[in-house]
Amino acid sequence: MSVRDVEAAALDWVWTHRDRFALGDDALAADGQVNRTWKPLGELTQVCASVSRCTPPGDPLHTRVSELLDFAWQQTHRGELFPLMQSLEPFATYPLEVYAAFASAGLRHPGYEASAAVLTRTRGWRLTEQYPTRRLGVLEAERRSGIDPHGDVPQALDRTWLGGLPEPWTFERAAGYALTHVVFHLTDWGRAPGGVPARLAGYLLHWLPPWLDTCLDARMWDLSCELLAVAASLPRPPEGAVLEDPWQRVAAAQAGSGAIPEEGAAQDAAGADPGPDPYxxxxxxxxxxxxxxxxxxxxxxxxxxxxxxxxxxxAGQGAPG
Structure with a gap:
């Protein structure tokens, strides 16, 4: 099974289950669960925006993600929900972070950007306490939304786990997710590999393979896929042979439906798929x-x-006979 096959099957599953990413009536509720409403929609949007950028327009997968982007944008009433979200939670950063994913795909709401630009200039916004990786993400969300970042990216980077070039044996789950998102923010989600400073690129090129192997052995498929995305986002990706086995292991974990569990054994690993929705x-x-x-x-x-x-x-056609 090729890497392309894994991508196509995964996008087939996403398309089939696109209604599960839809925003419900609780999306604007005071007690709504953001991680179950806006977060999945934002993640869908960001992935589709990235896949669209690196897939030729004539490719069927490009068409598929373009349709998913349109579906996601419609869920926000073509951006009209963002100003409303801001009025309900003025200093919450997630509305801007979700919006930035749409903006990276060229889907913009000028009115929201104008009001957000005013908000991000306040002391209350600049002084909101955040984990270093989240701070870096907010700065990048501002930039992608056409807003002057309220802080310095190199300074924010230096405060992250990856930015400090930690001892490689201190790598664990939380550190893994932190480092992947640092790279995603620095590279505009894979669009600009040159955004990774040379010192970090060299460090990752050396230590990413053993970290990835550790995650695969633990059947942590979600983090393994994020690490594979990081590998492909570096200015000089690891040699193809280094990633060949990891991709085969990810492919083996993919169910017949195209779904991949966050972790654990694939339910159909021993035989037939137990159904259209094994997870x-x-x-x-x-x-x-x-x-x-x-x-x-x-x-x-x-x-x-x-x-x-x-x-x-x-090549190999030779001269005419």
Whole structure:
């Protein structure tokens, strides 16, 4: 099974279950659970925006993610919900973070951007206490939304786990998710590999393979897919042979439906798929999105430049007889 096959199957599952990403009546409720409403929609949007950018327009997968982006934008009433969210929770950062994913795909609401720009200039916004990785993400969300970042990216980076170049043996689950998101923020979710400073790129190139192997052995598929996305986002990705086995292991964990569980054994690993939905949505939607994201970045990172592809088409044809 190829990396492309993993991506296509994952996106098929997402398309089939797109209604599960829809915003319900509780999306604007005071007691609503953001992690069950806006978070999945934002993650869907970001992954589709990234896949769209690194997939040729004529590719069926490009069409699929474009349709998913349109579906997600409609859920926000074409951006009209963002000003309302801001009025309900002025200093919550998640509305801007979700909006930034849409903005990266060219889906914008000028009115919201104008009001958010005023809010982000306040002392209350600048002084909101956040984990370092989240702070970096907010700065990048501001930039992607056309707003001047309220802080310094290098300074925020230095306060993150990855930015401090920690002892490699201190890697664990929380550190893993933190480092992947640092790279995502620095590279605009895989769009700009040059955004990773050389000192971090060298560190990751050396230690990413053993960390990835550890996560795969623990059957942590969600984090493994995020690490694969990081590998494809580096200025110089690891050699193809280094990632060949990890991708085969991820493919083996993918159910026939295209879903990949966040962790644990695949339910159909020993035989036939037990049904169209072997996992609960909340137990597999993020890891399935991450598989599609990582696969798209990997395919783009390993593809030869256009001129080389053109030459390859004519290689071996020989002179006319």
């Amino acid at each position: 609960d949505f909340t137990d597999c939607y993020h890891s399935t999105l991450m598989a599609a994201f990582a696969a798209a970045l990997t395919t783009a990172a390993t593809a030869p430049p256009p001129k080389m592809r053109h030459a390859a088409q004519h």
